Amino acid sequence: MTSTNQVKSAYHHGDLRSSLLQAATDLIAEGGVDALSMRKLADRVGVSRTAPYHHFTDKHALLSALAEEGFKSYEKAVEEALAGATSEDELLFRFARSYLEFAQAYPETYNLMFGQSVWKAGIPTEQLKTEAYHCFRRYVEHVTDWQQQGLLSEQVEPLHFAQVSWSTLHGLARLLLDGIYIDLKHLDDLINLAVRMFRNA
Amino acid sequence: MTSTNQVKSAYHHGDLRSSLLQAATDLIAEGGVDALSMRKLADRVGVSRTAPYHHFTDKHALLSALAEEGFKSYEKAVEEALAGATSEDELLFRFARSYLEFAQAYPETYNLMFGQSVWKAGIPTEQLKTEAYHCFRRYVEHVTDWQQQGLLSEQVEPLHFAQVSWSTLHGLARLLLDGIYIDLKHLDDLINLAVRMFRNA
DNA sequence: AAAATAACTTGACGGTGTCAAAATTGCGCA
DNA sequence: TGCGCAATTTTGACACCGTCAAGTTATTTT
Numbered sequence: 308m309t310s311t312n313q314v315k316s317a318y319h320h321g322d323l324r325s326s327l328l329q330a331a332t333d334l335i336a337e338g339g340v341d342a343l344s345m346r347k348l349a350d351r352v353g354v355s356r357t358a359p360y361h362h363f364t365d366k367h368a369l370l371s372a373l374a375e376e377g378f379k380s381y382e383k384a385v386e387e388a389l390a391g392a393t394s395e396d397e398l399l400f401r402f403a404r405s406y407l408e409f410a411q412a413y414p415e416t417y418n419l420m421f422g423q424s425v426w427k428a429g430i431p432t433e434q435l436k437t438e439a440y441h442c443f444r445r446y447v448e449h450v451t452d453w454q455q456q457g458l459l460s461e462q463v464e465p466l467h468f469a470q471v472s473w474s475t476l477h478g479l480a481r482l483l484l485d486g487i488y489i490d491l492k493h494l495d496d497l498i499n500l501a502v503r504m505f506r507n508a
Numbered sequence: 509m510t511s512t513n514q515v516k517s518a519y520h521h522g523d524l525r526s527s528l529l530q531a532a533t534d535l536i537a538e539g540g541v542d543a544l545s546m547r548k549l550a551d552r553v554g555v556s557r558t559a560p561y562h563h564f565t566d567k568h569a570l571l572s573a574l575a576e577e578g579f580k581s582y583e584k585a586v587e588e589a590l591a592g593a594t595s596e597d598e599l600l601f602r603f604a605r606s607y608l609e610f611a612q613a614y615p616e617t618y619n620l621m622f623g624q625s626v627w628k629a630g631i632p633t634e635q636l637k638t639e640a641y642h643c644f645r646r647y648v649e650h651v652t653d654w655q656q657q658g659l660l661s662e663q664v665e666p667l668h669f670a671q672v673s674w675s676t677l678h679g680l681a682r683l684l685l686d687g688i689y690i691d692l693k694h695l696d697d698l699i700n701l702a703v704r705m706f707r708n709a
Numbered sequence: 710a711a712a713a714t715a716a717c718t719t720g721a722c723g724g725t726g727t728c729a730a731a732a733t734t735g736c737g738c739a
Numbered sequence: 740t741g742c743g744c745a746a747t748t749t750t751g752a753c754a755c756c757g758t759c760a761a762g763t764t765a766t767t768t769t
Contacts, residue, residue: 320748341629344725355749357727366726423619426686428542443689463701470690471680471701475672478679482671485627488644489671500664500672500709507708508701521716545756556718558758563716567757 324362326352331373335415340424345369367425371432374425377416378438382445384409389449395456399505402449403476403498410480417480446473463508472505525563527553532574536616541625546570568626572633575626578617579639583646585610590650596657601703603650604677608699611681618681647674664709673706 320326330351334343345366349356363369388405392398410417418424420439425431431439447469453459459468479497482489489497521527531552535544546567550557564570589606593599611618619625621640626632632640651666651673660669680698683690690698 323747339628345727346725357750358748360727361747418624421682421686421688422624423686426688428540439688464697467694467697467701470683470694471676471698471705473689474679474683474698474702475676476679477683478675478677479672481622481682482675482678485622485624487622487627487640488674493668493671496665496668497672497675500668501675504672504705504709508705524716546758547756558719559717561758 320352320354320358323352323354323358327359327362327369328372328376331369335373340370340415340418367428367430368432370419371425371435373416374419375432375435375438377413377420378435378442380413380416381409381420382442395458398453398456399458400498400502403502403505406476407480407483407494407498410484414484417484421477421481443469443473459506460508468505468508471508472501475501475504521553521555521559524553524555524559528560528563528570529573529577532570536574541571541616541619568629568631569633571620572626572636574617575620576633576636576639578614578621579636579643581614581617582610582621583643596659599650599654599657600659600706601699604699604703604706607677608681608684608695611685615685618685622678622682644670644674660707661709669706669709672709673702676702676705 327348331343331348334348334351345359346356348369349359352359359369363372385402385405388401389398392401425435447465450459450465450469450472454461454465479489479494479501481487483491483494528549532544532549535549535552546560547557549570550560553560560570564573586603586606589602590599593602626636648666648670651660651670654660655662655666680690680695680702682688684692684695
């Protein structure tokens with residue numbers, strides 16, 4: 308028997324994949340996504356440069372995995388926010404606000420979820436695509452619910468409404484995070500205006 | 509007199525700055541912004557690796573300059589589109605459509621104008637910031653015009669309306685270009701819906 | 710013509726992603 | 740228990756990248 312029951316054995320780390328994901332989020336939290344390199348990541352975990360490639364075919368695949376996790380925690384955050392509503396009236400507002408709060412709270416994750424680092428250059432993982440698509444489908448369902456509850460006009464195609472309103476929120480998030488045209492001070496006003504637009508669609 | 513009046517002399521290229529910008533747009537057009545490296549750029553122009561650094565302090569500065577040009581041609585495109593309107597009713601729609609057409613026609617330029625390659629990592633050039641701000645101010649003026657023409661509710665703060673509607677268009681552009689949630693087929697419907705939202709704000 | 714300045718080049722440094730081949734180890738099966 | 744196989748990890752290498760420092764050459768100014 309070797310000392311396998313010690314904390315770690317040199318070879319066969321045993322939990323490399325999730326360790327990598329954890330270290331990657333740490334690294335990104337510390338210095339943005341630019342501060343994440345495969346080499347530094349491997350170093351941090353205490354493994355050789357190319358070891359991560361056995362668990363992620365690519366750097367893009369690693370980023371995709373992080374984005375995937377992001378979608379999951381996004382979904383949770385939004386659903387919790389909606390569940391906390393005391394009246395139907397606030398549903399739309401709560402959705403919008405939780406969306407932007409998520410983007411603000413985890414800007415780097417949000418970048419990964421919707422940025423080009425994954426969707427363009429890396430051609431997204433199949434898993435990521437289904438995860439992202441699932442989030443959107445869920446939103447479309449909410450939209451139809453809201454239509455039935457009379458919160459939204461039933462005249463508009465739910466899909467189209469979902470696409471445009473998501474665009475508004477995504478645009479707000481992007482401009483806010485990138486520091487273009489929008490500053491945090493007016494954000495509440497902007498969310499209110501956006502929601503009013505949605506209502507009157 | 510040396511042979512300075514020849515097409516080129518080896519040293520003192522004479523027009524390096526604009527040659528670099530041209531070659532950079534070419535390079536980006538060929539393979540996206542990732543295909544642009546300072547070294548390839550210098551190669552393309554026929555100059556040594558570090559020569560560009562005499563005209564742009566940084567790679568970010570180069571990209572900022574390209575983004576600047578982008579803002580100028582954007583402004584021109586939009587103003588032309590608005591000038592072509594035959595009735596006031598179509599102004600909003602024409603704006604929205606020309607915005608998205610620009611984004612589609614020059615996706616890489618659009619990325620530079622609003623992407624993180626310039627606004628986040630590179631901290632934007634002062635010139636770029638003023639150029640971008642100018643574009644937005646112009647839009648806010650349009651909004652107040654439209655309010656006076658009765659196209660838009662006078663209840664909403666023009667700045668806020670400008671911010672939210674720009675967000676909607678930016679979000680649509682981003683999702684479209686990145687291939688998320690939106691496909692080209694429905695774009696016209698989405699623009700129409702967005703404009704209707706704007707009108708009923 | 711001489712001095713100053715601007716433009717450009719060469720060489721180098723430290724960093725990146727990732728491939729190929731070799732080394733190491735744990736696990737299932739005999 | 741021992742052995743072979745497959746999974747895992749490492750080492751070495753390659754081709755890039757951005758950009759700094761110092762040197763070279765042309766142009767402009769005096």
